[in-house]
Amino acid sequence: MLSRKVILTGSFGVGKTSLFRRFINNTFSEKYITTIGVKVDKKVVEVRGQEVSILLWDIAGEVKQDKVPKSYFLGASAIVYVFDLTRPSTYRNISVDMDILKDILPDAIIKIVGNKADLIANESAIEKIKEELKVRVDVITSAKNGDNVEDLFLDLAGDFLE
Amino acid sequence: MRFQYGMPHYLIILSTSLPYNMVATSDKKQDKELLNQLQTILLKDDRATIERLQATIDDPVLLSEKVSPIIEDRMAFFKEQFPVEFRVTVDKLIERKLKASQAEILDVIYPVMGKMIKKYVNHQIQIVKDSIDERVKDTFSSRGLFWRLKNSIFGISASDQIIHEMRDYKIEEIYIIQRDSGLLFGSASTENTIDQDVIAGMLTAIKSFVEDAFKREREDLEMIQYGTYKILLQNFYTYYIAIAISGSMSSTEREELGNELLTFADDNLKTLPAEPDEPSFKAVSAKLKEEFIK
Numbered sequence: 001m002l003s004r005k006v007i008l009t010g011s012f013g014v015g016k017t018s019l020f021r022r023f024i025n026n027t028f029s030e031k032y033i034t035t036i037g038v039k040v041d042k043k044v045v046e047v048r049g050q051e052v053s054i055l056l057w058d059i060a061g062e063v064k065q066d067k068v069p070k071s072y073f074l075g076a077s078a079i080v081y082v083f084d085l086t087r088p089s090t091y092r093n094i095s096v097d098m099d100i101l102k103d104i105l106p107d108a109i110i111k112i113v114g115n116k117a118d119l120i121a122n123e124s125a126i127e128k129i130k131e132e133l134k135v136r137v138d139v140i141t142s143a144k145n146g147d148n149v150e151d152l153f154l155d156l157a158g159d160f161l162e
Numbered sequence: 163m164r165f166q167y168g169m170p171h172y173l174i175i176l177s178t179s180l181p182y183n184m185v186a187t188s189d190k191k192q193d194k195e196l197l198n199q200l201q202t203i204l205l206k207d208d209r210a211t212i213e214r215l216q217a218t219i220d221d222p223v224l225l226s227e228k229v230s231p232i233i234e235d236r237m238a239f240f241k242e243q244f245p246v247e248f249r250v251t252v253d254k255l256i257e258r259k260l261k262a263s264q265a266e267i268l269d270v271i272y273p274v275m276g277k278m279i280k281k282y283v284n285h286q287i288q289i290v291k292d293s294i295d296e297r298v299k300d301t302f303s304s305r306g307l308f309w310r311l312k313n314s315i316f317g318i319s320a321s322d323q324i325i326h327e328m329r330d331y332k333i334e335e336i337y338i339i340q341r342d343s344g345l346l347f348g349s350a351s352t353e354n355t356i357d358q359d360v361i362a363g364m365l366t367a368i369k370s371f372v373e374d375a376f377k378r379e380r381e382d383l384e385m386i387q388y389g390t391y392k393i394l395l396q397n398f399y400t401y402y403i404a405i406a407i408s409g410s411m412s413s414t415e416r417e418e419l420g421n422e423l424l425t426f427a428d429d430n431l432k433t434l435p436a437e438p439d440e441p442s443f444k445a446v447s448a449k450l451k452e453e454f455i456k
Contacts, residue, residue: 001440003359005343037371040344040363055345055363071370075343 001044003053004160005075006153009068009101010082011090012061015115018143019082020058023153028144035060038072045157052157064093065100073101078109078156085114085129085140095134109159111138113152118142277389284390284410291412331409333454334391337362338431338446341401345438347431348446350455365404369395396423401434403427405454426453 083091338347344366386393396403
C-alpha cells in the first residue's frame with residue numbers, strides 16, 4: 001500500500017479542519033475551534049483498485065504561508081491550499097503564497113481549494129471569484145455539506161499513483 | 163420663667179406670656195391654634211433634626227458616609243474575632259462534612275494520588291539506580307571484582323542487583339519513522355495500539371513543533387515523558403527511532419539501549435527505501451519484534 005503525506009494549509013478560519021473532519025470522519029461542526037500546532041490523521045482510499053494511505057496534516061492557519069514552520073511541509077507529497085470563498089482576504093495574496101509553497105516543496109502536487117461554497121448564493125458569484133484570481137482554482141468545496149471533499153482527496157490519491 | 167413639675171410646657175409658657183383672663187376666655191379654636199404655634203416653637207429643633215436625619219437616610223451617599231465606617235469597623239472586628247469565636251464550629255462542620263463525603267473525596271483524590279505515588283516511586287528508584295550505577299562504575303576495579311566474587315561465593319544477593327531486577331524497564335512499542343514525512347518504515351508493539359501510522363505522524367508533528375518553536379539549530383527532541391511512560395527518540399539522518407518504554411531506566415541502561423539501536427540500524431536499516439513501501443515495512447517490523455519486543 002502506498003503511503004503519502006498531505007498538508008492542509010491556508011489562512012485561519014477557511015475551513016481546513018472542517019475539510020479534515022469531513023474527509024476523515026465524515027462529520028461537520030458549526031463550532032469554530034482554532035487549530036493549535038498541527039493535527040495528524042489517516043485515511044485509506046481506493047483508487048483504480050489500489051489502496052492509498054493518505055496521512056493528512058491539518059496545520060494551524062496563517063495569514064501568510066511564510067509564517068508556517070517549514071518543517072511541517074518537509075516530506076509532503078501534496079499540499080491542499082484552502083481559501084474561504086466568502087472572505088477575499090483569504091485569497092487576495094494567493095499567488096504570493098503559491099510562490100512560497102513552490103519554493104519549499106518544488107516537487108509537491110498543489111491543489112487550490114475554494115471552500116464554504118454553501119455560503120455563496122449562486123454559481124456566477126463563484127465564477128467571478130475564480131476569474132479574479134491569478135491562479136487556477138482546482139476544486140470548489142463545501143465541508144458543511146460534503147460537496148467535492150471526497151473527490152478532492154481521491155483525485156490526489158490518483159495523482160500519487162501516476 | 164419658672165418650671166413647675168406636672169404642668170405641660172405650653173401652660174408654663176401661657177402663664178408667662180398671656181394674661182390669665184385671656185386664657186380663660188379663649189375658645190377651643192384659639193386653643194388649638196395656639197397649641198399648634200406652641201408645637202412649632204417647641205419642636206422646631208426636633209423637627210429640624212428629624213428632617214436632617216431623613217435626608218441622610220434618603221440619600222445613599224450620605225447614608226453610606228455615615229454607615230460604612232461602622233460596618234467596616236464591625237467587619238474588621240468580625241474578621242479578627244472569627245477564628246477565635248468560630249474555629250471550633252467550623253472545625254466540627256468540616257469534620258462532619260469530610261466524614262459524610264469520604265467516598266466521594268476518595269474517588270477524586272485516589273487516582274491523582276496513585277499516579278503521584280507511582281511517579282514518585284519510579285523517580286526515586288531511578289535516582290537509586292543512577293547512584294548505584296555510578297558506584298559500580300567507580301569501583302569496577304579490583305575492589306569491585308572482589309565484591310562480586312564474594313557475593314557469588316557466599317550467595318549474598320547484592321542490593322543493586324535486586325533493585326535492577328525489581329523494576330526493569332520494558333519496551334512497549336518501537337517505531338522507525340521517516341524523519342521529514344512521519345511515514346512509518348516499520349513498527350512493533352507489545353499490544354494492539356491505535357493506528358501506528360497516526361502515532362508516527364503525530365510524533366513527527368510534535369517533534370517538528372518543538373524543534374521549530376525553540377529554534378535550536380542542529381538539536382533534536384530526544385525524549386517525551388508523560389507519567390511513568392517515556393518515549394525515547396534516537397535521531398538518524400533520514401529517519402528516527404521512537405521507543406515507548408514503561409518502568410524506570412537508568413542513564414547507563416539508556417546508553418546501552420542507544421548502542422543496541424545503533425547496532426540494529428547498522429545491521430538492518432542501511433538499505434531502507436527512499437519512500438516507505440509494504441515489503442520493507444514488513445521486513446523491518448519483523449526484525450524490530452524479534453530484537454526489541456520480548
